[in-house]
């Protein structure tokens with residue numbers, strides 16, 4: 001019995017140590033889980049990045065330099081008073097996003113000289129939504145009390161710990177071993193908890209029926225859920241996950257099952273309430289590590305298609321872009337007892353072959369928030385390409401006003417309002433090179449066809465629709481009323 005108890009304590013120590021090594025987000029586990037289970041998933045990731053990169057390079061010169069404004073709704077889902085974070089904390093987080101995505105952060109100048117020249121400005125302005133999906137005024141904040149104690153509701157068995165130490169080793173002083181153990185334990189637990197549609201246990205926070213809060217139209221708003229993501233292990237609250245987000249996934253080449261089939265119900269960003277905002281009074285629970293609001297900046301980077309700059313592997317892994325140096329993800333950054341200073345990170349070069357030191361300044365690294373201060377220009381290219389592509393629902397009105405001005409001028413759509421038939425006249429372009437996509441006002445696609453001179457809208461219910469004429473190079477959108 002005594003031996004069993006000692007074993008129990010030892011295992012508990014392993015788990016706590018492993019979890020203490022944890023970093024901001026679960027993206028690697030999510031991705032690894034899908035790569036393992038879905039042939040073609042990895043290739044789809046690669047292709048998405050190729051496309052984004054090409055888009056961003058193609059458009060680099062013609063791209064408007066305007067700042068795009070995106071509406072955000074923050075859903076606070078709380079089980080205790082502490083989790084019901086203040087409006088002030090929420091505003092501080094929005095402020096951080098705006099500074100980090102417009103390179104207005106006060107620590108921008110801290111980036112080392114050799115990286116200053118690749119630092120980019122994503123030119124995105126985040127605003128709390130002032131109109132809800134029903135068209136009513138709102139603060140852009142919802143508050144939902146829940147019975148759910150934690151949304152990181154996954155089971156960790158002793159068997160999984162044994163199995164992890166079997167394959168990773170037991171040298172707990174070695175950060176790589178600890179990281180390996182953690183990935184196996186958490187990755188396995190997430191896999192076990194995943195639903196058939198591919199959504200994760202933490203996605204329950206996005207469902208009113210499961211104790212969370214249903215999203216607002218995920219194509220029109222960035223939904224940002226704040227909730228408890230502590231893991232309960234043998235009665236102990238362990239901060240295991242600071243946040244996660246799904247990447248944009250509308251590209252046609254994603255294999256079936258690559259993303260949750262209910263992606264429109266789960267798209268958005270989730271952040272642990274202890275890691276949200278600036279100087280969060282509960283940041284101490286996670287060693288005070290996540291008190292600058294950069295967890296949310298990082299997750300928003302994923303939401304706009306960025307990967308970790310390490311590529312979540314060794315020096316041969318990559319994030320698919322060229323102006324971030326190779327690195328092996330830092331192992332110590334999440335350990336409160338072993339926080340390197342930014343100065344100590346100066347000399348860090350986990351992949352010496354590429355002749356640049358590790359870019360600890362990057363928001364998509366795992367390094368301490370205090371040392372992070374930039375996205376690179378290519379990362380910004382991807383963010384902008386995603387915003388003007390799969391995430392364009394967020395800025396549709398702004399795109400209509402400013403994007404593809406020439407196409408816009410060449411296009412005539414009539415009659416509007418229409419009883420059913422919509423005529424399309426396009427001067428100076430070949431209509432055959434375009435598609436027509438029609439969305440209802442809730443952002444649901446109701447029609448997607450190759451462009452022709454006459455579009456039949458008679459099957460649609462009366463109402464207002466967004467008719468987009470475009471191809472992969474440019475597009476323009478009109479509002480059309482069906483009587």
Ligand SMILES: [Zn+2]
Nearest residue numbers: 025026027298
């Ligand atoms: Zn991440």
